[in-house]
Amino acid sequence: MIKKVRQHINQNEPLLFENSSPGKRGYQLPPLDVPSVDTAAALGASNIRAEIEGFPEVSEVEAIRHFTRLSTHNYAIDLGLYPLGSCTMKYNPRVNEQVARIEGLAWAHPYQPESLSQGILEVMGTLEKILAEITGMDEVTLQPAAGAHGEFTGILLIRALLQSQGNARKKLLIPDSAHGTNPATATMAGYKVENIKSNERGMVDVESLARAVDEDVAALMITNPNTLGVFEENITRIAEILHSKGALVYMDGANMNALVGVARPGDFGVDVMHLNLHKTFSTPHGGGGPGSGPVAVKKHLIPFLPKPRLERVGERWTWNYDRPQSVGRVRAFYGNIGMHVRALAYIMAHGGDGLRNATLDAVLNANYIRALIEPYYDLPHKAPTMHECVFSDERQTKRGVHTGDIAKRLIDYGFHPYTVSFPLIVHGAMMIEPTETESKAELDLFVDALISIAAEIDTDPELVLKAPHHTRTSRVDEVTAARKPIVRWKGVTEPRP
Template identity: 55%
Template structure:
């Protein structure tokens, strides 16, 4: 293996927090009391939580060591399909730390929070322009909550029209959040099979869309990395039968400046700021899931909303048909301001170039691997490419095992076993921020893994061997759950 690939590593051990420390230590600079003590009645007070007492250096070493067991985008290529692990700009982190924002209370009067309100107002306008829709709420905390907000809007829309509907159409390639979000609103998800080319066919939708169906949820580009080319026709069918079209904008990073969902029939769309707009994933969150809607659905957006009057911004609750509040305050403002900074850093041309290069990188990988991995569909992809495990069937090596072996080469594995409609799916999304050299390294590594699957399967079954841990026992964890120490 070349010196530029894989790991050689110094991995230090580190115990659990409560296996360290001594009673009486403290890693916190305790402020001096400047008022008299005023004890509470004894029946209300407890002994305090059983936390370990640690010194500052112990805390610092603990988390520094833990961090070295982690792999982030800053560490290396992270081609997780559907997750868009692009570079997270440092300037955005710096701006989020500005005291005026970081220390701002969410209930400050409008006159004392003009900066944050303007930022929210501007970002809403930017996202409306990008999506081709009329208004945006930034309150939803994540893509899944954006979906829930969208479903609540659909629910409110049908209720106001006098007849609630019971079902919603969801393609078989959808993320699991789609049916789960619809179910929270009492809608029965009706699966829509995709056609032989991996995209939805209008005739399938015609057969399923009836007067009991509230609408359709479409991810476009879909989770196979393909553009739903029949979107306009499908939207027309759904609209003609009184339904609404919900766009899952999880993959909007493929079509910035190329497609405006609002112009192709989408009525409601959520965006994942932690994907398309470069905010960090943080090991699982926090994200943000703004929702954009067309004009006649604006009245249903969550409150409070930022409104402008004579150059000043204020929060308004004056939307009686709103679905209500979905978060205690204004959503994940700290995430919003990073996305705002990203859009301003990129500008309109930069954003369009993002999508072009994301699609270029994905197709480049697809082309360079298609002789060793079986492409799920024999056609170019958008921002991610999907392979099945068909070519590996004979070796007996599974998708999971190949993924684990990639770790030894120093790469985060792609998304595996999703979408469900592709057997042993391998879903690769390199994103636009990766260099050609890094893509070539990843391609070389993957080809090497495929070779090993045929020639030396033992080494794959043992992988990974260069991490903090060998393969972990997920079955034991689930059979006898131990969730606290």
């Protein structure tokens, strides 16, 4: 039975371009208080465009209705559980949005004098120090713009350190359960990828790892807890194996929501890692970004951090550009500062104890779901669950129903689906991460939905195969979208190529 939702009307909305009428405007500019310049004389007639062909022309009311109507076509954390494994979809406190818009912070120009930037630098300096404490690392750079950008930065640091010792080495070891960003990052940083197979418990197999580590290996990129939500129990031994051959340990910190206040990567042998402020530290996902991917390092990697480095000199914060061993800049200016403000606000609201409690609740919620779902769905890896659990569709596949179908049917029950078909090492994976945000009541509704769907698959698999039934948009034809791509509006009359 569907308890959480019933259908309600929401409005259709054409594209902006279809809604446009010549001459309509939604803007006002003040009268020009200086003489108007002749554009052709100033810029050269051939440099001036006639018009922006096709650009929208709508009134202010039409604009706000357009975006408001479209917003009602979205699901969001503000509407309920968003159990995407590996994505840590937790509540985004609104005070964070408020403080990020404080004028002195939001309107700070990156080139304004340091003497007039001490407030924002204090925020950044404070956040760096706290993130170092949380991770057990020695220093943090806030420059990377997202998790994958942090990975890239971290691997460049490893390369620079090894290069300074005379040999950058050739390859990175990456477990087969890793996020796709890990191997893609390796390539961008000029390393070959060697995959490491997981053992039957879903962990890195220490013996085969030991065999794979040689003088060509620059580092292991490991996610801990891994993408099965399993803590790599041999992590200190794994780090010893890498270190004994002069290689390093990179940790993908996407799953830090399972560890904050409980265990610190810096205490279990990690040399360098990134954090996702948009996961663990609650900055909003915003439909795909922005994120922020701070990188935390141990002492031996500090000289190579991206420049400029924020430093405290006496009573003032200052940027140090004199960093001869730095890997260089990974982006212009200093990072996604607006995300740093939000993350610090989140940390301040929780305090040390609150952060730890959030971890405990996140792990509790994942284990609760695991316990209640396990009788109905196959759980291929039985190792203890941390912040997320991964089921497989093995039982349901016998009825012709796959993880993607179950996901679509969950939508009818009023939930965003779990992560589908990832990690790749689980066939038909259903990866569930509830986060600490959810109450028992919301979790119970979700569990009921999954149990109910399991029953539907036994009695009426077609119902699940054709889901969702109650959404304004039914299943979308992704095949035609990819075969004949239409990636911009070309006008109503133009037929599909």
